[in-house]
Every structure is written in structure tokens, then in C-alpha cells.
Amino acid sequence: MTGPVRVRFAPSPTGYPHVGNIRTAMFNWLMARHTGGKLVLRIEDTDVARKVEGAVEAIMDGLKWLGLDWDEGPDVGGDYGPYYQSQRLELYRQATERLVAQGDAYYCYCSPERLEEMRAEQVRLKQPPGYDRHCRDLSPQERAEQQAKGITPVVRFKVPLEGQTTYNDVIWGDITFEHGTIDDFVLLKSDGYPTYHLANVVDDHAMKISHVIRAEEWISSVPRHLLLYRALGLAPPQFVHHPMILGPDRAKLSKRHGAVSILEYRAQGYLPETMLNFLSLIGWSLDDKTEIMSREELVDNFSLERIGRTGAIFNREKLDWMNGVYIRGLSTDDFAQRALPFLEKHLPTPVKRPLSADYVREIVPLIQERARTLVEVAGLAEFFFLDELEYDAGLLIGKNMDRQLAVRTLKTAENGLEQLASFDTESLEDLLRPMAVELGLKTGQLFGTLRVATTGRTAAPPLFQTMAVLGKERCQRRIAAALAMLERSPR
RNA sequence: GGCGCAUUCGUCUAGGGGUUUAGGACACCUCCCUCUCAAGGAGGAGAUCACCGGUUCGAAUCCGGUAUGCGCUACCA
Numbered sequence: 001m002t003g004p005v006r007v008r009f010a011p012s013p014t015g016y017p018h019v020g021n022i023r024t025a026m027f028n029w030l031m032a033r034h035t036g037g038k039l040v041l042r043i044e045d046t047d048v049a050r051k052v053e054g055a056v057e058a059i060m061d062g063l064k065w066l067g068l069d070w071d072e073g074p075d076v077g078g079d080y081g082p083y084y085q086s087q088r089l090e091l092y093r094q095a096t097e098r099l100v101a102q103g104d105a106y107y108c109y110c111s112p113e114r115l116e117e118m119r120a121e122q123v124r125l126k127q128p129p130g131y132d133r134h135c136r137d138l139s140p141q142e143r144a145e146q147q148a149k150g151i152t153p154v155v156r157f158k159v160p161l162e163g164q165t166t167y168n169d170v171i172w173g174d175i176t177f178e179h180g181t182i183d184d185f186v187l188l189k190s191d192g193y194p195t196y197h198l199a200n201v202v203d204d205h206a207m208k209i210s211h212v213i214r215a216e217e218w219i220s221s222v223p224r225h226l227l228l229y230r231a232l233g234l235a236p237p238q239f240v241h242h243p244m245i246l247g248p249d250r251a252k253l254s255k256r257h258g259a260v261s262i263l264e265y266r267a268q269g270y271l272p273e274t275m276l277n278f279l280s281l282i283g284w285s286l287d288d289k290t291e292i293m294s295r296e297e298l299v300d301n302f303s304l305e306r307i308g309r310t311g312a313i314f315n316r317e318k319l320d321w322m323n324g325v326y327i328r329g330l331s332t333d334d335f336a337q338r339a340l341p342f343l344e345k346h347l348p349t350p351v352k353r354p355l356s357a358d359y360v361r362e363i364v365p366l367i368q369e370r371a372r373t374l375v376e377v378a379g380l381a382e383f384f385f386l387d388e389l390e391y392d393a394g395l396l397i398g399k400n401m402d403r404q405l406a407v408r409t410l411k412t413a414e415n416g417l418e419q420l421a422s423f424d425t426e427s428l429e430d431l432l433r434p435m436a437v438e439l440g441l442k443t444g445q446l447f448g449t450l451r452v453a454t455t456g457r458t459a460a461p462p463l464f465q466t467m468a469v470l471g472k473e474r475c476q477r478r479i480a481a482a483l484a485m486l487e488r489s490p491r
Numbered sequence: 492g493g494c495g496c497a498u499u500c501g502u503c504u505a506g507g508g509g510u511u512u513a514g515g516a517c518a519c520c521u522c523c524c525u526c527u528c529a530a531g532g533a534g535g536a537g538a539u540c541a542c543c544g545g546u547u548c549g550a551a552u553c554c555g556g557u558a559u560g561c562g563c564u565a566c567c568a
Binding site: 010011012014044046047049050108110112115116119122123125126127128129130154156172175176177178181182183185186188189190191193195196197200215216217218219220221241243244246248250251252281282283285287288289290291308309310311312313314315317318319320321322324328367369370371380432433436442443444445446447448450451452457458459460461462463464 | 492493494495496497498502503504505506514515516517518525526527528529530560561562563564565566567568
């Protein structure tokens with residue numbers, strides 16, 4: 001059992017909130033809540049060029065949607081702010097100066113062009129690419145000469161040429177890297193901003209982070225960070241790397257695999273409780289059978305030890321299934337309320353807005369157990385709202401029936417319905433079941449024809465309930481329309 | 492190319508030396524329920540535990556190698 005942790009989610013505001021990143025946030029959040037610790041949100045906006053307007057808001061939006069709250073961050077403040085790295089430049093500058101003064105870092109005047117050529121050459125010679133340490137041992141004069149040219153240098157870390165660094169990953173165990181395979185990476189860019197490596201180390205320490213929980217793709221930067229911690233005389237946090245989310249081709253999940261933003265899933269009608277549950281099961285499991293877990297159960301049972309080591313493909317079909325489970329678990333009111341905006345948005349344009357909340361509440365129980373996403377609700381419920389139904393008249397003629405029989409069936413129903421005093425489910429059943437016998441039809445034949453006439457489709461919610469919601473007048477109108485269609489259609 | 496890591500049903504996973512004829516879930520198939528669809532219930536099919544060798548009385552489980560895959564290899568994070 002781990003004591004209260006201080007963990008952080010440190011996204012870079014360069015785009016939409018990717019489900020992979022949100023899952024990382026979720027693991028951090030779970031860990032914070034499980035141990036009674038703190039989650040800090042830190043914005044790693046050190047890449048001026050790639051910064052995207054509105055990205056921070058989108059990320060927060062995604063987090064809030066899933067109910068992943070943070071204890072410290074740009075909007076809520078905290079004792080270790082500011083929480084935008086762009087506002088902490090002085091800290092990085094100081095650390096850099098110290099490293100240079102100690103001889104652990106140096107100014108590098110190499111132009112981007114030179115670096116590019118060098119890399120191309122290395123690739124051509126099939127050598128491991130990496131900085132060739134051209135500026136590592138410049139004399140004071142040489143430095144002065146470069147400086148005189150007006151070149152703004154970057155600062156690089158002086159990686160030891162020999163030795164190795166081993167660390168113990170909570171999930172992967174001991175991992176060892178030879179220093180010889182690590183090049184002199186950049187600490188401070190020429191624009192005065194730090195690189196991810198420097199900023200990460202400085203901030204994780206300054207913010208007293210106890211566990212760094214992030215995706216597997218960062219494993220190879222751990223030795224660099226460890227070297228930095230050591231040079232700065234700081235104690236490193238625990239490192240926890242979780243496996244990544246993969247696309248169907250087993251490559252890192254990306255845009256070309258389809259929806260990757262958590263906000264897209266919201267727009268597609270997935271419930272936040274589904275997403276939280278589903279994401280938690282990618283790379284983590286409670287036991288051999290538990291799958292549906294509430295936020296509380298997740299918090300109570302979460303543990304780093306049960307995070308796996310293999311990347312997992314994002315399985316949309318299973319997501320759909322799980323969302324269906326959650327949708328069916330909602331109260332009618334809750335479901336109606338959640339479905340309403342999706343109906344407003346996705347119902348065909350001829351349908352008048354705003355929708356009647358009362359009518360929607362009547363409809364919704366009939367589709368709740370048939371919908372797997374909130375978007376699907378619109379398609380499933382469409383016929384409840386349309387004035388004109390469009391379908392192939394042939395569908396009115398059921399199995400072992402002919403046109404004439406279909407006409408007779410509809411006319412009989414028309415008359416029967418006319419006589420009906422109260423148009424509720426029970427009355428409809430009492431009228432229609434005997435009617436099938438009377439017509440010499442199987443119930444399926446009668447109901448099928450009526451279903452097509454009243455809904456325009458062969459698959460719909462149960463007939464009597466559907467008709468009751470539709471109402472007498474609308475049903476009659478539709479049956480009359482069906483009759484007209486049959487008459488009109490070519491024999 | 493270098494470094495690091497991984498490999499159990501199509502997919503997500505449980506299992507970490509004998510309790511396993513390898514368990515569960517999604518998807519798939521059959522049947523039941525039934526006015527259609529959905530939901531639900533009962534079954535079924537699906538994994539030589541990547542491969543090869545070793546350790547052991549015994550290996551999916553431990554060790555080594557091979558293969559394959561993935562990640563990293565920027566003045567991006």
C-alpha cells in the first residue's frame with residue numbers, strides 16, 4: 001500500500017485531448033484519489049511554435065467531462081505554481097546556469113543546418129544519429145568568436161561518456177541504459193525556453209512530485225532525466241510507465257485510426273462513465289472477471305501493480321457494448337435528459353425544434369435498451385418525429401401475404417382503431433391479437449404490416465407501445481398513407 | 492542502424508512451477524424467450540500460452556537464444 005502520492009498530468013497544449021493522454025491523466029487521478037494524494041495539472045507549453053490556441057481549454061474540458069478533477073493547476077492555483085511552464089522560465093534559466101557553471105552543461109553554437117547535415121550523414125553511414133559533441137569542449141576564445149558572430153547558443157547537457165544508469169520502474173522493473181548511447185541533448189533552446197527534459201526535471205522536483213506516471217514512450221528519456229537529477233543534486237521521483245493504446249494495426253493510436261480526441265467520443269454519444277471504465281481496462285485489470293466498474297470502485301481498487309506491460313488495441317466494438325450497458329443502467333429521466341441534446345442535433349432537419357420534452361420522455365424508454373450511443377438515439381427514434389414516412393410499399397406485404405391481403409389487413413385495422421376508445425398499450429393488444437385470428441393471419445404477419453405502416457421500418461420497438469406513444473391520430477394517418485401507397489404502387 | 496521493451500483465443504485480459512481438459516469479456520454461431528429489433532437466458536466455436544533449446548519429477552509460468560512487433564533515436568513533447 002502506497003501512502004498519499006503527489007502526481008501530475010503534464011500535457012503539452014499542442015492539440016486535442018488524445019484518449020491516450022487522457023488515460024494517462026486518469027491513471028494519475030486514480031492514484032491520487034486512491035491514496036488520498038494530490039493531482040497537479042501542469043501545462044508544458046515550452047514549444048512556442050507548436051502551441052495551439054484553445055488546446056488548454058479542450059484538455060480541461062475533456063478532463064472535467066470524465067470527472068477527473070485536479071487539486072492544483074493553472075485555473076485553481078496551488079502552492080507550487082505557476083502551473084504554466086512558460087511562466088517558469090527563470091527557474092529553468094537558473095538551473096541551466098548552475099549546470100554550466102558546474103561543467104555539466106555547455107553552450108552549443110551549431111546551426112540547425114549543420115545539425116541536419118550531420119544527421120543525414122549519420123543515417124547514410126548507418127551510424128546511430130546523435131549530436132557529435134562539436135561544441136562540447138570549446139575554448140573560451142572559440143566561444144567568444146562564436147558569440148561575436150551574434151549566434152544565440154543552445155545549452156546542451158554534458159552526458160558522461162562512460163558508465164550506465166539503471167532505474168527501477170514500478171511496472172517494468174530494472175531498466176539499464178549505457179551512457180554511450182545517449183547524446184548531449186539540449187537543455188535550453190535558443191529562444192530561452194527549456195526543452196521537455198529540463199523543464200520536467202526542474203518542475204517535478206519543485207512541485208514535489210512523488211510518482212511520475214506516464215506512457216511507455218517516455219521510458220527512453222528516463223536516463224537523461226536521472227542524469228539531470230544527479231547533476232542538480234536532486235532526488236528523483238518514482239517512475240511508472242504504462243503501456244500505450246494502439247490502433248488496429250498495433251501502431252500507436254493516432255488520428256489516422258479514427259477518433260482519438262476524448263471530445264469526439266463525447267460528441268459521438270458515449271457516456272463519460274463508459275469512457276472512464278473502458279479506458280481503465282486498457283492496460284489495467286482488477287481481476288479475471290470484473291469489467292463494469294463505477295468511478296468509486298475504480299478509485300477503491302486501483303493499483304499500479306495491476307497495470308500490464310503490453311500495448312492494447314482500442315476496441316471500438318467493446319466500447320459500444322459497454323456504452324450500451326451504461327445507457328441501459330440509466331434512469332429514464334437521466335437518459336431522456338442526456339439524449340435530448342443529441343436528438344435536437346441529429347434528428348432530420350424537417351423535424352421542428354425545439355422538441356417537446358414531454359414527448360421525448362415518452363419515447364425514450366422504448367429506445368433506451370436499443371441504443372448503444374446517444375447519437376444512435378436519433379436514428380432509432382426518427383419515425384416518432386417525422387410527418388412523412390418513406391419506405392418501400394412492398395414491405396407492407398408480409399410473408400405469405402399478397403397485396404390484396406395487406407390492403408384488407410390495413411383496412412380492418414383502420415376500422416378497429418377507429419372504434420378504440422382509449423389508445424393505450426393494453427387496449428391495443430386486446431384489439432389487435434383477436435384481429436389476427438379474425439383475419440386468418442399469424443400475429444407476426446399482422447403486427448409486421450402494422451409496424452411498417454406506423455413506423456416505416458421492419459425493426460422497431462414493440463408495436464403496441466410504439467403505437468400508444470404515436471397516438472391514435474398519427475397512427476390512423478400513417479395507416480391511411482400506407483393504404484394509399486399500396487394502391488399507387490405497381491402491381 | 493543503435494538503444495529499450497514486449498509477445499496467452501480475432502480483440503481486451505486472468506493466471507507468475509503441479510489446483511488448467513488455460514478462466515472471463517467483446518465480436519461470431521446455435522437454441523430459448525418473442526409481434527420485429529434490442530435486451531436477457533442456455534450452449535458452441537475459437538489459444539500447440541510466438542518459436543527453439545535449457546532448468547525441473549513437472550513450465551504458459553524460471554533461464555538463454557531466435558523471430559516478430561512496438562517505442563525512442565529533434566533547439567517536439
